[in-house]
Amino acid sequence: EVQLVESGGGLVEPGGSLRLSCAASGFTLSSSSMTWVRQAPGKGLEWVSAISSGSSYIYYGDSVKGRFTVSRDNAKSSLYLQMNSLRAEDTGIYYCARVTGQFGGDDYFDHWGQGTLVTVSS
Amino acid sequence: SYVVTQPPSVSVAPGQTARISCGGNNIGSKSVHWYQQKPGQAPVLVVYDDTDRPSGIPERFSGSNSGNTATLTISRVEAGDEADYYCQVWGTTSDRWVFGGGTKLTVL
Numbered sequence: 001e002v003q004l005v006e007s008g009g010g011l012v013e014p015g016g017s018l019r020l021s022c023a024a025s026g027f028t029l030s031s032s033s034m035t036w037v038r039q040a041p042g043k044g045l046e047w048v049s050a051i052s053s054g055s056s057y058i059y060y061g062d063s064v065k066g067r068f069t070v071s072r073d074n075a076k077s078s079l080y081l082q083m084n085s086l087r088a089e090d091t092g093i094y095y096c097a098r099v100t101g102q103f104g105g106d107d108y109f110d111h112w113g114q115g116t117l118v119t120v121s122s
Numbered sequence: 123s124y125v126v127t128q129p130p131s132v133s134v135a136p137g138q139t140a141r142i143s144c145g146g147n148n149i150g151s152k153s154v155h156w157y158q159q160k161p162g163q164a165p166v167l168v169v170y171d172d173t174d175r176p177s178g179i180p181e182r183f184s185g186s187n188s189g190n191t192a193t194l195t196i197s198r199v200e201a202g203d204e205a206d207y208y209c210q211v212w213g214t215t216s217d218r219w220v221f222g223g224g225t226k227l228t229v230l
Contacts (some may be wrong), residue, residue, distance in 0.1 A: 044222075045224070047221065107212065109167065
């Protein structure tokens with residue numbers, strides 16, 4: 001069974017940093033592209049970042065470009081999101097998800113974790 | 123960036139058919155995927171590549187895509203189908219994946 005478990009969320013002041021982790025099991029992480037999606041309180045889904053299986057392709061949404069960094073450690077079956085220069089508008093639940101394919105234009109997210117809450121506030 | 127538009131809400135009586143639209147410029151040329159999200163839960167994929175269903179998703183869920191509108195159709199709606207539904211497509215070089223704003227399905 002595919003399982004994705006996020007951790008690392010919490011309360012941080014504006015301008016601070018936080019590192020999220022996503023532990024994967026039930027499938028071979030090294031063969032899968034992965035993504036982060038967030039959801040502000042009471043709002044819709046927003047794609048944040050994606051990384052291909054071998055880390056050759058990395059993409060970010062415009063709202064986080066230059067502040068967030070996605071990485072992965074296939075040996076540890078883990079995905080990460082380093083978030084710097086955090087703003088109040090970064091507050092929300094952050095989900096990791098498995099991406100089908102290798103960014104060919106018709107990819108979708110077939111398994112999601114339960115999410116971790118990030119709150120940016122003073 | 124590519125924009126997809128969904129109605130904020132759709133209401134339907136139990137046993138009837140719900141149709142949730144997802145509009146975008148020439149969206150018929152893209153692959154559209156649909157997710158269901160119940161309160162306090164993570165999203166779940168219900169339709170992918172316009173019309174296909176993952177294993178475990180009831181046949182009551184179906185999709186179509188043509189022209190400027192994609193549609194998620196839920197037949198014989200049940201109380202348990204009440205949720206937010208999001209469409210998703212491959213966007214542009216600036217935003218690779220784009221979600222619609224979501225549609226809240228209310229079962230009357």
